[in-house]
Amino acid sequence: MKSFLKHKGIASGIFMMVFYQVVMIVIFMSGYSAIPKNVDQLTVSIVNEDAQYGDEFVKQMQEQLPLKVIMDDSLDHAKKQLDDRSSHLLIHIPADFSQKLSEQGEQAKLEFFINQSNPASVVSTVQSVADQISNQMSSQLLAQSTQGALQSLNVPEEQSKQMTEAIQNKFAASIVMTNQPPAGMHNQMAPMFLTMSIYAAAMIYSMMSIGALNELKSKLGKWKAFMSLQGVNVLLSLILPLIGISIYFAVQGYGFETFVHMWLTQSLEMFAAIEFTSIFCILLGQAGMLVNLPILLSQTVSNGAVMPQDMMPGFFKAVSHVTPMFYNVQLVYNNLFGGGRTGYYVLGLALVAVGALVINTVIHAIKGGKSEAVQEAAEPSGTQQPPAAQPIMM
Structure with a gap:
């Protein structure tokens, strides 16, 4: 037993067992503590087209809602913001809201729009808020004020209650779900797991590929080996994502166009992930995994599949801007369920890939040059050609 405990392996x-526990617990505890602490960073857009009760309703929302309230004059613009995930709940007060409340036989409707192409925590939170508004803040407040007015006119209490119930039936909340994913938890979690499977595979591959680069550059030459490896990376990035996508599409079928979009998105993510994780492998060798592992765990918080960027603590929000997983998760949401800003996310993922490739090229140039210089300096003098033998004088 002592022999094993003394062994370097x-x-x-x-x-690694201690390191993994510490890193994982610290990252997850600090990251996921934002739920529900930072729920007040979620945004609700209100489009008020009713100048009577609507204005009073908006004041109540601004005072009582646990979310950031922003006003929007255009319903179409507000819907686009919701589709882009810039806002998380849209409340529309129609122009005839007060009129229908006052007219007999009419029913006033308050419209809520929820984009389901979002993390499940966001969807459940804003749906709970919508239910709270419709049940407690709108119907109940309106009923209480009406009952008080009737009682002040000396209407019998029993009769005022009946009239209040009739008025309550005049109000209805319409909740419109957009970009609804197919049923099943596997679909809701698909953006996270499809993205993580690509990234984790790329991280392991990058360690092995950089090891191969270090072995072959003496044979092929420093730059020929490096450029050949980049060609292999591109080829693998185009082919290998088809495996995971095919498995998922076999379980949950989508159209051919969606398959192509997913293939291109996952291919770009794989190339970006290979280049990004290679930075630390080129720089530190096998020890680069000690850096890559915490970055992977940090991206499980910052990738946007569990909480939106608005709710993330500052460190994780910064990580989401400079790593591949956040952009790819948003693209998978868009491809599978719908959503906006696709061009922005593609550009962000492409910039991460290009930036990582440039960094790898610079590190390879500097580190490779130094290692070759050291190797040349270390060459034994015996490897030089011996001088020509002098003829022996007789």
Whole structure:
């Protein structure tokens, strides 16, 4: 037993077990503590077209809602903001809201719009808020004020209650769900798991591929080996994502166009992930995994599949801007369920890939040059050609 405990392999294994526990718990505890603490960072857009009761309703919302309230004059613009995930709940007060409340036989409707192409935590939160508004803030407040007015006119209490119930039936909340995913938790979690499967595979591959680069550059030459590896990376990024996508589409069928979009998106993510994780492997060798692992765990918080960017603590929000997983998760949401700003997310993912490739090129140039210089300086003098033998004088 002592022999095993003294072995370097066992010591390294113990270090990794401790390291993984510490890093994972610290990252997850600090990241997911934002739920529900930062729920007030979610945004609700209100489009008020009713100048009577609508204005009073808006004041109540601004005072009582646990979310950030922004006013929008255009329903179409507000719907686009919702589709782009810039807002998380849209409340529309129609122009005839007060009129229908006052007219007999009419029913006033308050419209709520929820974009379901979002993390499940966001959808459930804003749906709960919509239910709270419709049940407690709108119907109940209106009923109480009406009952008080009737009682002040000396209407009998029993009769005022009956009239209040009739008025309550005049109000209805219409909740419109947009970009609805197919049924099943596997569909709701698909953006996260499809993205993580690509990234984790790319991270492991990058460590092995950089090892191969270090072996072959002495044979092929520094730059020929590097450029050949980039060609292999592009080829693998185009082919290998088809495996995971095909498995998912076999379980949950989508159209051919969606399949192509997913293939291109996952291919771009794989290339970006290979280049991004290669930075630390080129720089640190196998020890680069000690950097890549915490970055992977950080992206499970910052990828936007569990909480939106608005709710993330500052560190994780910064990570989401400079790593591949956040952009790809949003693209998978758009491809599978619908959503806006696709061009922005494609550009962000492409910039991460290009930026990582440039960094790898610079590191390879500097580090490769130094290693070759050291190798040349270390060459034994015995490898030089011996001087020509002098003829022996007789």
